Amino acid sequence: MKWTGDLAHFPYPFKDSTYRYSNNSIPMKQPFCIEVTPSYKKEMLLKRKLLSDHPERCYQSLPHSITGQWEIVELLIDHLISQYPQHFSVEKENNSWIFFNKILDEKVEFIFGDENSLSCEPLFFISHHVQEDLIYMRQRDDDLYLDAGQLCFPANWSLAFNIGMKFKNIHHPIPGFKEEGLDQRILQFLMRLEAGTPWERLNWSLMAGDRLDTSLETFDQWGKLRKHVTRENAGELVHIRVEVQKLFRLPRTNSILFSIHTHLLSLEQLSTNREWLQQFYEILSELHAHIVEYKGISHYKASLMHYLEEQLERVKAT
Amino acid sequence: MYKESTLSVQISSIVQETEHVKRFTLEIAKGKQLPRFSGGSHISTYLETPKGLLVRQYSLTSHPDDCSHYEIAVRLSEASKGGSRIWHQSMKVGDHLQISYPKNHFPLSFKARHHVFYAAGIGITPFISMMQELRDKGQTFELHYASKSKQYCSFYEFITQHYSEQSHFYFSEDNHRIPTLFLENHLVGTHVYFCGPETFIEHFVKAAKDLGYPKKSVHQERFSPPQLKRVKPFKVSLKSGNEIWVDEKQSMLDALLQHGLNVPYSCKVGRCGTCELPVITGDIDHFDFFLSEDQQNAQNCILPCVSRAKSDKLVMEIK
Ligand code: HEM
Numbered sequence: 001m002k003w004t005g006d007l008a009h010f011p012y013p014f015k016d017s018t019y020r021y022s023n024n025s026i027p028m029k030q031p032f033c034i035e036v037t038p039s040y041k042k043e044m045l046l047k048r049k050l051l052s053d054h055p056e057r058c059y060q061s062l063p064h065s066i067t068g069q070w071e072i073v074e075l076l077i078d079h080l081i082s083q084y085p086q087h088f089s090v091e092k093e094n095n096s097w098i099f100f101n102k103i104l105d106e107k108v109e110f111i112f113g114d115e116n117s118l119s120c121e122p123l124f125f126i127s128h129h130v131q132e133d134l135i136y137m138r139q140r141d142d143d144l145y146l147d148a149g150q151l152c153f154p155a156n157w158s159l160a161f162n163i164g165m166k167f168k169n170i171h172h173p174i175p176g177f178k179e180e181g182l183d184q185r186i187l188q189f190l191m192r193l194e195a196g197t198p199w200e201r202l203n204w205s206l207m208a209g210d211r212l213d214t215s216l217e218t219f220d221q222w223g224k225l226r227k228h229v230t231r232e233n234a235g236e237l238v239h240i241r242v243e244v245q246k247l248f249r250l251p252r253t254n255s256i257l258f259s260i261h262t263h264l265l266s267l268e269q270l271s272t273n274r275e276w277l278q279q280f281y282e283i284l285s286e287l288h289a290h291i292v293e294y295k296g297i298s299h300y301k302a303s304l305m306h307y308l309e310e311q312l313e314r315v316k317a318t
Numbered sequence: 319m320y321k322e323s324t325l326s327v328q329i330s331s332i333v334q335e336t337e338h339v340k341r342f343t344l345e346i347a348k349g350k351q352l353p354r355f356s357g358g359s360h361i362s363t364y365l366e367t368p369k370g371l372l373v374r375q376y377s378l379t380s381h382p383d384d385c386s387h388y389e390i391a392v393r394l395s396e397a398s399k400g401g402s403r404i405w406h407q408s409m410k411v412g413d414h415l416q417i418s419y420p421k422n423h424f425p426l427s428f429k430a431r432h433h434v435f436y437a438a439g440i441g442i443t444p445f446i447s448m449m450q451e452l453r454d455k456g457q458t459f460e461l462h463y464a465s466k467s468k469q470y471c472s473f474y475e476f477i478t479q480h481y482s483e484q485s486h487f488y489f490s491e492d493n494h495r496i497p498t499l500f501l502e503n504h505l506v507g508t509h510v511y512f513c514g515p516e517t518f519i520e521h522f523v524k525a526a527k528d529l530g531y532p533k534k535s536v537h538q539e540r541f542s543p544p545q546l547k548r549v550k551p552f553k554v555s556l557k558s559g560n561e562i563w564v565d566e567k568q569s570m571l572d573a574l575l576q577h578g579l580n581v582p583y584s585c586k587v588g589r590c591g592t593c594e595l596p597v598i599t600g601d602i603d604h605f606d607f608f609l610s611e612d613q614q615n616a617q618n619c620i621l622p623c624v625s626r627a628k629s630d631k632l633v634m635e636i637k
């Protein structure tokens with residue numbers, strides 16, 4: 001699913017010409033957890049199909065997460081109606097809520113806090129109205145646990161595998177994270193996250209193809225495209241995958257909502273911005289081998305570099 | 319300097335709870351909602367005074383799911399130079415003020431199988447919402463509450479009305495004190511929580527430690543003392559022998575960046591931990607919200623986006 005909006009709005013993830021793992025979180029300027037983009041309808045259709053065809057892959061929850069799930073419903077509806085009043089509204093009478101999604105022409109009635117008033121769990125319900133993937137990290141004693149989540153567009157990881165895991169264990173596969181003590185530092189940062197002061201960060205990787213749903217479970221379907229990248233087709237086939245990740249403290253359960261909005265941009269599109277092209281080329285040239293490997297670029301890095309060099313020459317010539 | 323986001327509220331009622339304690343109800347403007355909170359949460363209140371802004375923390379004693387108002391209980395402290403005196407003597411129904419979002423530094427343990435609360439005096443306040451939360455979840459708890467007398471005992475009626483089975487009172491006027499011996503009789507899986515004057519907390523923490531209580535089963539509420547920011551210029555001396563001058567108006571991070579040092583950073587408000595640098599010698603004045611107390615006291619690292627030197631010079635490991 002390609003970027004169809006204005007290129008100026010693409011969340012370009014780099015600020016330097018080198019890339020290292022670090023806590024690149026910053027306080028949000030506009031404290032909204034969700035964003036409705038031009039591809040809302042198309043993505044909601046895809047997301048809903050995945051949720052109904054593969055519920056165990058896309059949705060997991062532990063029984064004690066229900067209060068937190070309601071908290072997420074309240075936060076997201078609040079953000080939807082205050083940021084997009086033309087598209088979303090809610091009528092509340094005590095605990096009886098009627099939620100309107102005008103883009104999809106839908107109306108949902110329920111009693112806030114009463115699970116039986118919905119046909120599914122609260123997090124599952126609200127997932128059907130936002131493009132973001134939603135992860136609920138429960139603070140239990142001195143750690144954070146993945147206690148519920150809706151994940152349709154993962155960058156090669158599995159929710160079913162990670163459910164119930166602690167923050168550090170979730171990040172175990174990342175090279176150097178533990179050795180450099182980054183996992184402890186980031187956990188410490190998250191434990192101090194406060195309500196009213198949400199944070200965001202950008203994560204990036206590259207992929208062959210433009211699928212949003214690249215779960216670990218379906219690697220056999222999308223992973224093989226990596227072998228088909230050539231210098232001729234790299235611009236069209238290879239995409240930079242940027243995740244806008246947001247972190248909100250949920251004060252009722254003293255837990256954290258981690259939302260992920262995934263955007264894809266073909267390298268062809270990226271190359272139309274001269275500075276991006278130059279910087280991206282420098283970053284890839286210098287990127288440590290273990291990160292190249294972790295992000296799944298090793299297979300086609302050579303073709304990719306050829307493609308970028310050609311683009312740079314083309315730009316210089318004009 | 320970093321300023322947290324706040325909520326605007328109005329005092330809608332004031333109740334004299336005991337001779338020294340008043341309860342204040344804080345309401346948000348009509349049509350808006352206050353955030354829900356978890357048991358044990360507190361807020362910071364911002365009081366405008368002729369001498370500047372006074373920030374004081376108080377536990378929330380209202381129901382965690384009540385989004386229309388918050389309640390706090392303030393004890394007039396004799397030693398008070400500001401906070402509680404202003405609350406008691408100047409604040410009136412109808413007054414507006416800013417408060418923080420709810421924060422929780424005293425959360426209930428998730429894995430505890432039974433919770434025991436030890437309170438002295440105004441230290442009862444965080445337990446009010448904690449007991450509510452446990453009741454809603456159907457978990458077991460008990461409260462041991464020391465006070466001077468029934469008359470001076472805040473929330474006495476409320477507690478006897480709602481939690482009579484779980485609660486035990488100890489009035490020093492009747493020569494009753496909470497025996498630390500109780501700690502010996504708790505079943506495995508019990509978590510204990512202490513809140514009250516510093517001496518009370520220390521006494522119980524020590525007793526628990528002597529009994530070999532697992533550290534993670536012992537919880538205590540301490541409100542951080544207000545930070546005074548003394549900002550003065552200082553020097554940073556680098557491994558290369560170069561010295562960099564940091565004046566009052568700039569952060570140490572900015573000074574280092576200006577001199578071409580490649581220090582990573584992200585938030586610039588002392589919260590993300592990215593800009594951390596090792597310090598060899600020098601006294602550090604920590605202003606961050608990231609390092610733990612132990613890490614700060616170790617005096618061997620600094621977050622230069624907000625923290626500074628107390629001494630005239632910091633000697634750094636960086637080149
Ligand atoms: C609290 C919510 C968070 C959750 C649930 C989460 C989850 C994940 C997961 C599932 C992965 C993929 C691991 C794998 O390969 O299996 C990952 C990767 C990663 N996470 Fe997190 N994360 C969170 C917060 C953060 C934060 C605050 C940072 C700050 C730096 C961070 C940094 C990273 C990095 C650098 C990677 C590697 C990504 C790449 O190179 O493509 N995470 N995270």
Ligand code: FES
Nearest residue numbers: 584586591593623
């Ligand atoms: S830059 Fe975030 S703590 Fe200094």
